[in-house]
Amino acid sequence: PQTIYRKDYAAPNYLIDTVEMGFDLDPSATRVATRIAMRRNPAAAGRDIVLFGEELELVALRVNGKALGRGDYRLAGGVLTIPGAPAKAELEIETLTHPDKNTSLMGLYVSNGNFFTQCEAEGFRKITYFPDRPDVMAKYTVMLRADRAKYPVLLSNGNLVEEGELPDGRHYAKWEDPFKKPSYLFALVAGNLVCQEETVRLKSGRDALLQVWVEDGNLDKTQHAMDSLKNSIDWDVKRFGLDLDLDRFMIVAVGDFNMGAMENKGLNIFNTKYVLANPRIATDVDFANIEAVVGHEYFHNWTGNRVTCRDWFQLSLKEGLTVFRDQEFSADMIGTDSGRAVKRIDDVRVLRQAQFPEDAGPMAHPVRPDSYVEINNFYTVTVYEKGAEVVRMYQTLLGREGFRKGMDLYFARHDGQAVTCDDFRAAMADANKRDLGQFERWYSQSGTPEVDASARYDAKSQTLELTLEQSCPATPGQKKKQPFHIPVAVGLLDARGRDMPLRLDGAKGAAKDTTLVLELTKARQTFRFTGVSEKPVLSILRGFSAPVVLKYDYSDAELAFLMAHDSDPFNRWEAGQRLATRRLLNLTVAVQAARQSGHVVAVDTVLNNIEHDGALTAALRATLNDQSLDPAFRELALTLPSETMIAEQMEVIDPHAIHVARQFLRRSLARELREDLLAAYRANRTPGDYSPDAGSAGRRALKNVALSYLAELDDPEVLELAAQQDVAANNMTDRLAALSALVNSAAAGKGEALQRFYEEFEAEALVIDKWFTLQATARGADVNTVRTLAEHPAFTLKNPNRARSLIFGFCNGNPSAFHVADGNGYSFWAEQVIALNASNPQVAARLARSLDRWRKYTPALQEKMRLALQQVASSPKLSRDVSEVITKALS
Numbered sequence: 020p021q022t023i024y025r026k027d028y029a030a031p032n033y034l035i036d037t038v039e040m041g042f043d044l045d046p047s048a049t050r051v052a053t054r055i056a057m058r059r060n061p062a063a064a065g066r067d068i069v070l071f072g073e074e075l076e077l078v079a080l081r082v083n084g085k086a087l088g089r090g091d092y093r094l095a096g097g098v099l100t101i102p103g104a105p106a107k108a109e110l111e112i113e114t115l116t117h118p119d120k121n122t123s124l125m126g127l128y129v130s131n132g133n134f135f136t137q138c139e140a141e142g143f144r145k146i147t148y149f150p151d152r153p154d155v156m157a158k159y160t161v162m163l164r165a166d167r168a169k170y171p172v173l174l175s176n177g178n179l180v181e182e183g184e185l186p187d188g189r190h191y192a193k194w195e196d197p198f199k200k201p202s203y204l205f206a207l208v209a210g211n212l213v214c215q216e217e218t219v220r221l222k223s224g225r226d227a228l229l230q231v232w233v234e235d236g237n238l239d240k241t242q243h244a245m246d247s248l249k250n251s252i253d254w255d256v257k258r259f260g261l262d263l264d265l266d267r268f269m270i271v272a273v274g275d276f277n278m279g280a281m282e283n284k285g286l287n288i289f290n291t292k293y294v295l296a297n298p299r300i301a302t303d304v305d306f307a308n309i310e311a312v313v314g315h316e317y318f319h320n321w322t323g324n325r326v327t328c329r330d331w332f333q334l335s336l337k338e339g340l341t342v343f344r345d346q347e348f349s350a351d352m353i354g355t356d357s358g359r360a361v362k363r364i365d366d367v368r369v370l371r372q373a374q375f376p377e378d379a380g381p382m383a384h385p386v387r388p389d390s391y392v393e394i395n396n397f398y399t400v401t402v403y404e405k406g407a408e409v410v411r412m413y414q415t416l417l418g419r420e421g422f423r424k425g426m427d428l429y430f431a432r433h434d435g436q437a438v439t440c441d442d443f444r445a446a447m448a449d450a451n452k453r454d455l456g457q458f459e460r461w462y463s464q465s466g467t468p469e470v471d472a473s474a475r476y477d478a479k480s481q482t483l484e485l486t487l488e489q490s491c492p493a494t495p496g497q498k499k500k501q502p503f504h505i506p507v508a509v510g511l512l513d514a515r516g517r518d519m520p521l522r523l524d525g526a527k528g529a530a531k532d533t534t535l536v537l538e539l540t541k542a543r544q545t546f547r548f549t550g551v552s553e554k555p556v557l558s559i560l561r562g563f564s565a566p567v568v569l570k571y572d573y574s575d576a577e578l579a580f581l582m583a584h585d586s587d588p589f590n591r592w593e594a595g596q597r598l599a600t601r602r603l604l605n606l607t608v609a610v611q612a613a614r615q616s617g618h619v620v621a622v623d624t625v626l627n628n629i630e631h632d633g634a635l636t637a638a639l640r641a642t643l644n645d646q647s648l649d650p651a652f653r654e655l656a657l658t659l660p661s662e663t664m665i666a667e668q669m670e671v672i673d674p675h676a677i678h679v680a681r682q683f684l685r686r687s688l689a690r691e692l693r694e695d696l697l698a699a700y701r702a703n704r705t706p707g708d709y710s711p712d713a714g715s716a717g718r719r720a721l722k723n724v725a726l727s728y729l730a731e732l733d734d735p736e737v738l739e740l741a742a743q744q745d746v747a748a749n750n751m752t753d754r755l756a757a758l759s760a761l762v763n764s765a766a767a768g769k770g771e772a773l774q775r776f777y778e779e780f781e782a783e784a785l786v787i788d789k790w791f792t793l794q795a796t797a798r799g800a801d802v803n804t805v806r807t808l809a810e811h812p813a814f815t816l817k818n819p820n821r822a823r824s825l826i827f828g829f830c831n832g833n834p835s836a837f838h839v840a841d842g843n844g845y846s847f848w849a850e851q852v853i854a855l856n857a858s859n860p861q862v863a864a865r866l867a868r869s870l871d872r873w874r875k876y877t878p879a880l881q882e883k884m885r886l887a888l889q890q891v892a893s894s895p896k897l898s899r900d901v902s903e904v905i906t907k908a909l910s
């Protein structure tokens with residue numbers, strides 16, 4: 020397969036004014052007639068009309084009314100070239116597609132009997148031949164024709180301008196989108212659907228019709244999505260002065276969907292997972308995710324749709340920015356400072372758990388990649404989450420107002436255009452009269468920078484010197500890195516744990532701020548604080564002010580102190596995580612040593628004899644019982660770093676030892692904190708009607724993390740609590756937590772509980788997904804458990820959510836079972852990648868990435884992983900998607 024390079028970008032030869040499309044919808048053969056008004060682009064070097072098309076039957080092709088014969092154009096490798104076309108050309112194309120055979124879920128496809136489209140990034144070319152690239156923007160008019168009985172609802176982008184009857188029981192609807200858009204934002208939906216709708220008055224005084232479309236029987240699950248949409252509309256006006264520009268905004272839920280959701284202009288198409296919710300079927304996390312994703316797609320209407328990407332290398336221009344916007348939206352919706360902090364911690368956890376490993380592995384790429392084989396492989400945590408951190412750093416450096424000025428200038432300059440990450444950076448710089456030249460390296464250099472901090476306090480002169488040194492490891496294609504522009508937020512705590520007012524040497528005025536943002540731009544820099552009246556404890560990288568690894572030689576006592584006192588909630592949490600990580604790494608080494616010595620003593624006995632000062636237990640107890648802290652924060656503080664997080668800290672990953680160590684620590688904490696946990700469990704029940712608000716959700720989270728610790732003890736009193744909760748719960752959060760506690764314990768009734776759960780929720784696909792995941796990630800689950808579950812009548816690889824629930828759940832969510840010594844986990848993985856490759860390459864390529872970090876494992880595991888990778892590599896008909904991932908992993 021061919022590699023596409025950013026440096027090869029060339030402007031399109033032809034621009035488009037209007038596109039008219041007619042669809043005769045039929046699941047087995049849909050005819051699409053397209054008429055495109057094109058004109059030569061004066062800014063382009065080439066003169067041919069270049070169209071892309073995949074898996075299409077070309078029925079007819081005409082230029083200015085004249086049919087083209089085989090000699091008039093070239094068609095090779097999915098590219099249709101028409102040489103010698105006039106400067107102004109009306110192009111007519113007729114194609115045939117087969118939606119019911121389309122299992123890739125890109126282009127036009129059928130899900131549960133209804134039609135849907137997915138065109139980002141390059142799915143439009145599976146509908147018609149077209150200059151399918153984001154810098155070609157046009158106005159669309161779309162005519163849909165279909166059987167009225169089977170497809171009573173016909174939707175496309177923009178406004179409904181006409182509808183009516185046709186002979187033979189068919190009907191039609193004509194849609195007109197008033198805005199220019201790239202083809203990846205095209206959408207249509209046709210089928211038997213129902214909607215919840217509401218008319219809202221916009222800030223501009225106009226009215227807009229909001230609709231949430233679902234399958235019949237799901238209207239009791241749309242209220243939260245509708246509320247989230249209305250909140251999103253209000254928030255964007257308040258925070259960024261951006262109002263809805265349409266008369267009609269639709270969200271449609273579909274059960275078969277590769278991604279989370281898609282921001283098609285005026286017609287967002289969503290994975291049901293991010294729409295459907297009520298207390299019975301959705302957890303607190305689901306409710307929060309729905310709010311975030313509804314917000315995300317809605318915010319794309321400005322950041323993505325009104326201003327779009329020049330080419331796919333610029334994907335983070337819209338995704339990083341829009342993730343940042345949805346993160347801020349969710350934080351503002353919680354409203355409290357502690358709620359904001361909890362949201363921040365959650366987001367950083369995702370970044371470090373998923374993006375840091377990506378940045379250190381074979382698929383590492385800059386936020387703005389330089390090349391790709393298959394663009395679908397670059398919808399990554401780097402482009403999204405690290406991209407959002409990069410946007411957040413502008414705000415940290417420029418302040419909220421400065422950031423807003425940059426956004427205003429960005430829209431003033433680029434509304435209606437397809438632009439680059441450099442254009443965004445220029446708007447930020449120009450609006451604030453700042454030089455952000457060096458900041459560009461956040462876009463061009465891959466890898467996670469490391470910042471090493473060291474401090475020297477001089478009592479006599481009352482100065483503190485903080486030295487920061489940055490480096491960045493080599494990544495594929497990038498051996499040497501230049502220094503980044505890194506905002507490092509710093510605070511100093513006095514002996515009583517209070518923030519000290521800060522003053523940098525040479526700064527004018529009295530010290531008053533207690534957090535300063537230092538700008539680290541050189542490889543090594545020293546910052547001198549004056550008037551520091553006593554030796555402080557340092558709180559560095561407050562709020563996680565940059566996506567870096569901070570190294571600083573904290574003592575255990577300092578970490579416990581920060582955990583008790585830091586006014587910055589992020590660093591307060593972080594101190595506990597550092598303490599826990601240290602302990603977990605020590606335990607892991609001890610497990611390995613015990614195993615090697617071959618002693619027949621139980622590992623637990625060895626671990627019990629390891630000396631430690633109890634600092635972690637004491638600090639966790641204090642946090643757990645601190646009623647002044649938000650329950651949601653306490654839950655985060657109590658949650659140990661995941662096995663994946665620990666793995667990333669090790670030179671050589673030993674999943675089994677990590678698992679034993681972490682389980683041991685959970686059990687000993689449960690034993691030592693038993694009474695405190697029971698008290699927290701009882702104190703944080705949420706009686707009465709369920710509400711997904713952050714306060715109630717936080718209480719449930721604390722209660723349920725207490726339950727999960729307690730269940731480690733396998734004592735009858737606790738298991739009885741779980742069994743009671745399983746029966747009495749009035750919401751899915753509590754229900755699932757109880758079931759999970761039972762399944763992960765030695766409870767006798769766990770099989771029954773699982774069965775009861777299944778029967779009760781058999782009709783709710785999203786809940787059955789949870790049922791599969793719970794079992795795939797359960798302690799004691801192994802490859803055979805998962806193979807057996809894959810034979811369950813409710814399992815199918817064809818539905819991405821279901822495939823993810825079981826297969827990804829196991830391969831990514833149960834590391835010690837997946838990395839079993841005999842390599843059976845890897846054989847299973849290879850089989851599934853190969854099976855998925857045949858039906859859905861995009862999902863297959865995601866699964867293929869589960870072995871990304873294979874070179875970090877013990878030699879014995881490495882060898883087995885290499886064989887599995889090679890097995891996939893040598894299987895026939897490998898898609899571009901999977902091939903790129905496997906080739907990079909093996910290289």
Ligand code: DPP
Nearest residue numbers: 139278280281282316
């Ligand atoms: N639909 C995906 C998202 O919103 C890709 N644009 O991020």
Ligand code: ZN
Nearest residue numbers: 315319338341
């Ligand atoms: Zn997005």
